[in-house]
Amino acid sequence: MxxxxxxxxxxxxxxxxxxxxxxxxxxSDLAVLExxxxxxxxxIDSVNVTDNQTAIVRMSSVAAxxxxxxxxxxxxLQMVTRDRNRIALQSDLFGAYALGIRTVxxxxxxxxxxxxxxxxxxxxDLDSIQLVRTVREMRDNGRIxxxxxxxxxxxxxxxxxxxxxxxxxxxxxxxxxxxxxAGADFIQTQCIYNVDRFEQFMRQAVxxxxxxxxxxxxxxxxxxxxxxxxxMANKVAGMDVPESLIQxxxxxxxxxxxAEGIKIAVExxxxxxxxxxxxxxxxxxxxxxxxxxxxxxxxxxxxxxxV
Amino acid sequence: MKLVAxxxxxxxxxxxxxxxxxxxxxxxxxxxxxEKACQYLEGSKRSHKRVDYARQWxxxxxxxxxRLEFIHIPPTDTEALDKLLKEFxxxxxxxxxxxxIAQTQPT
Amino acid sequence: MIVAELKEISEIRRMxxxxxSILVVGCDxxxxxxxxxxxxxxxxxxxxxxxxxxxxDKQHTITESCLDRQCVDDFIExxxxxxxxxxxxxxxxxxxxVQALARVxxxxxxxxxxxxxxxxxxxxxxxxxxxxxxxxxxxLGYFGAVCPVTRCSKKLMNxxxxxxxxxxxxxxPDIPCGWDMIIRRLDTLGELDxxxxxxxxxxxxxxxxxxxxxxxxxxxxx
Numbered sequence: 001m002x003x004x005x006x007x008x009x010x011x012x013x014x015x016x017x018x019x020x021x022x023x024x025x026x027x028s029d030l031a032v033l034e035x036x037x038x039x040x041x042x043x044i045d046s047v048n049v050t051d052n053q054t055a056i057v058r059m060s061s062v063a064a065x066x067x068x069x070x071x072x073x074x075x076x077l078q079m080v081t082r083d084r085n086r087i088a089l090q091s092d093l094f095g096a097y098a099l100g101i102r103t104v105x106x107x108x109x110x111x112x113x114x115x116x117x118x119x120x121x122x123x124x125d126l127d128s129i130q131l132v133r134t135v136r137e138m139r140d141n142g143r144i145x146x147x148x149x150x151x152x153x154x155x156x157x158x159x160x161x162x163x164x165x166x167x168x169x170x171x172x173x174x175x176x177x178x179x180x181x182a183g184a185d186f187i188q189t190q191c192i193y194n195v196d197r198f199e200q201f202m203r204q205a206v207x208x209x210x211x212x213x214x215x216x217x218x219x220x221x222x223x224x225x226x227x228x229x230x231x232m233a234n235k236v237a238g239m240d241v242p243e244s245l246i247q248x249x250x251x252x253x254x255x256x257x258x259a260e261g262i263k264i265a266v267e268x269x270x271x272x273x274x275x276x277x278x279x280x281x282x283x284x285x286x287x288x289x290x291x292x293x294x295x296x297x298x299x300x301x302x303x304x305x306x307v
Numbered sequence: 308m309k310l311v312a313x314x315x316x317x318x319x320x321x322x323x324x325x326x327x328x329x330x331x332x333x334x335x336x337x338x339x340x341x342e343k344a345c346q347y348l349e350g351s352k353r354s355h356k357r358v359d360y361a362r363q364w365x366x367x368x369x370x371x372x373x374r375l376e377f378i379h380i381p382p383t384d385t386e387a388l389d390k391l392l393k394e395f396x397x398x399x400x401x402x403x404x405x406x407x408i409a410q411t412q413p414t
Numbered sequence: 415m416i417v418a419e420l421k422e423i424s425e426i427r428r429m430x431x432x433x434x435s436i437l438v439v440g441c442d443x444x445x446x447x448x449x450x451x452x453x454x455x456x457x458x459x460x461x462x463x464x465x466x467x468x469x470x471d472k473q474h475t476i477t478e479s480c481l482d483r484q485c486v487d488d489f490i491e492x493x494x495x496x497x498x499x500x501x502x503x504x505x506x507x508x509x510x511x512v513q514a515l516a517r518v519x520x521x522x523x524x525x526x527x528x529x530x531x532x533x534x535x536x537x538x539x540x541x542x543x544x545x546x547x548x549x550x551x552x553x554l555g556y557f558g559a560v561c562p563v564t565r566c567s568k569k570l571m572n573x574x575x576x577x578x579x580x581x582x583x584x585x586x587p588d589i590p591c592g593w594d595m596i597i598r599r600l601d602t603l604g605e606l607d608x609x610x611x612x613x614x615x616x617x618x619x620x621x622x623x624x625x626x627x628x629x630x631x632x633x634x635x636x
Binding site for chain 3: 082086108110111113114122124125126127128129130133134145161162163166167168171174175178181182190237238
Binding site: 320322325326328329364365367368369370 | 422423454457458461462464465466468469
C-alpha cells in the first residue's frame with residue numbers, strides 16, 4: 001500500500017470500487033453540502049469533490065472535502081490547474097493532507113470562458129500530468145517542485161482523468177500511458193454512453209499493459225431527460241452520445257424519461273463490469289445524488305466492502 | 308458639383324472619400340467603368356469594396372451612408388449619366404443636415 | 415509581427431475630446447501590415463475625426479503624420495517639428511509605439527487609438543493569427559513548430575485536454591486545437607516519438623511573469 005486511502009485499499013483488495021461525485025455549493029451554505037453527503041453515505045467507497053467545475057465559483061474543494069470527511073465520507077480531492085499556480089497547488093496539498101484527505105484527482109479543468117467568471121485569467125502554470133508528477137514526488141520522495149524537502153510530506157493516492165471519447169482518438173491511450181508514467185495510481189473516465197467505443201479503449205489499455213499498473217474506473221452519468229442527452233451530445237466537448245440512446249430516452253413520455261435514464265445507467269454499469277481491466281465505476285449523478293443509492297442497488301453494488 | 312478624372316476607379320482609397328467629405332463636400336459619387344471593362348482587371352471591383360468600407364465609416368460616425376455612392380456607368384451614355392448626377396444631387400439636398408463647410412479644413 | 419485593431423471611434427473621442435489640437439501619428443510597420451495604423455489608416459482616422467467633430471459643431475485642429483516605425487528612437491524624432499504646436503498625440507502605433515512616443519515627448523499626453531492584441535502572422539490578406547506569447551524559452555523544435563503555449567488555450571505541455579473535439583478547441587469551434595495541430599505536424603514529419611517524453615513544469619520566469627523584460631547588447635551600442 002502506498003497510502004492510507006480507502007479507495008486504494010478497496011482496489012488493492014480486488015473489490016469492484018464505487019466512487020461518486022459531489023459538487024460543493026455556490027456559496028458557504030453547509031446545509032446543501034450536508035444533504036448531498038447524507039444521500040451518498042454508506043453506498044460508496046469514496047466521494048469526489050469537484051473543484052470549481054466548469055469554472056463556476058463554488059466552495060473550495062479542500063474545504064468541502066474536510067466537511068464531508070467530518071460526516072464520515074472518504075473524499076477524493078479534485079484539483080484543477082486552471083485557477084492556481086504551483087505555489088498554491090502544493091500548499092493546498094499540504095493543507096488537504098493535514099485535514100485528513102488521502103486521495104487526489106489531478107485535472108486541467110474546463111477553460112474559464114465556460115463559467116461565471118469569464119474575464120478571469122487562466123493560470124495553467126502546470127498541466128494535469130505535471131500535477132500528477134508533483135503529487136508523486138511529494139509522496140515518494142518527500143520533495144516539492146525544485147527539490148526542497150517537505151515537513152511532513154502528504155502521501156496521496158493519485159488519480160487522473162481520461163476521456164476515451166475525445167479527439168484525437170488515437171492519442172487517448174498514449175496520453176493514458178503518459179499519466180501512468182507520471183505516477184497516476186487510478187483513472188476515472190469521462191461518462192460512457194458509447195459502450196462499444198469504450199470497450200475498444202479498454203482493449204487498447206489492456207494490450208498496452210496499462211491496466212496492470214493502474215486502476216481504471218468507468219464513468220457513469222444517468223440521463224435525466226432527452227433534452228439532457230441532446231445537450232450533452234451537441235454542446236459538451238468530449239462526449240459521445242449515440243443517436244440510438246437519445247432516441248431511446250426521447251421515445252418514452254417525459255415523466256418516464258428519468259426512469260429510462262437510470263435503467264440505461266444500470267445496464268451500462270453491468271456491461272462495463274464485464275470488461276477486462278475495469279476496476280470500478282465512478283458515478284457522476286450531478287445534482288441528482290439522491291438517486292445514487294437506487295442505481296447501485298439495481299446494479300448490485302450497494303454493499304461496500306469492509307477494508 | 309466637381310468632377311475629378313482619374314485613370315481608374317481603383318485609385319480611390321477609402322480615406323480619399325472621407326477626406327472629400329471632411330473638406331466640405333456634401334457627398335461623393337464614384338463612377339466606374341463596367342465591371343468586365345476594367346482595364347486594370349480588378350480596379351473597379353476593389354473600388355466598390357472601398358466605397359462600401361467608407362460607407363461603414365459614415366455609419367459609425369452617425370452620418371448618412373448615402374453620401375457616398377459607387378456606380379458602374381458606360382462612359383458613352385451621357386443621358387444616363389446626367390440623370391444619375393441629378394438624382395444624386397437631389398438626394399444630398401434632401402439630407403436634413405449637411406456639413407458646415409466653414410468648420411472643416413482643406414485637404 | 416504585432417497585430418492590433420482600431421478602437422471604437424466613440425472611445426477615441428472620449429479620450430481626446432478635452433484637447434483642441436490633435437496630432438494623429440501612424441506607424442508604417444506592423445500595424446500597417448494588419449491594416450490598423452498605417453499610412454492609409456492614419457489618413458482615414460484623421461478624416462473621420464474631422465467629420466466627427468464637424469458634425470458635433472466642435473472646433474478641433476487635426477494634423478496627421480506617419481512614422482516608418484513608432485517604436486524606434488531615431489524614427490520618432492521625425493515628428494519633433496510637429497509636436498510642440500499640438501496638445502496631444504493620438505497614436506496609431508501598437509502599445510510599444512505609444513509608450514515610446516511618451517518616453518521621447520515627455521510633456522505631451524499620448525493617447526492610443528489601437529488595442530494591441532498579439533504577436534502573430536499574416537495567414538492571408540485580412541487574416542492574422544496569434545502564434546507567439548514571448549515565453550522566452552522557445553521549444554518549438556520539440557512540437558513540430560506549433561507552439562503549445564500560444565496555440566493551446568490552456569498552455570498544456572503534455573498533450574491535449576479532454577475537450578478537444580474534431581480538431582477544435584473547447585473554448586470556441588473556430589479555434590483549432592493546438593495539440594491536434596502539433597500531433598498532425600509531428601506525424602507528418604515522422605517525429606511523434608518526441609511526444610512520449612514527459613515535459614516538466616515550464617520555467618515562466620523568463621516570460622513576463624518574471625517582470626518586464628529588457629535586452630541590452632553592448633556590442634550594439636554606439
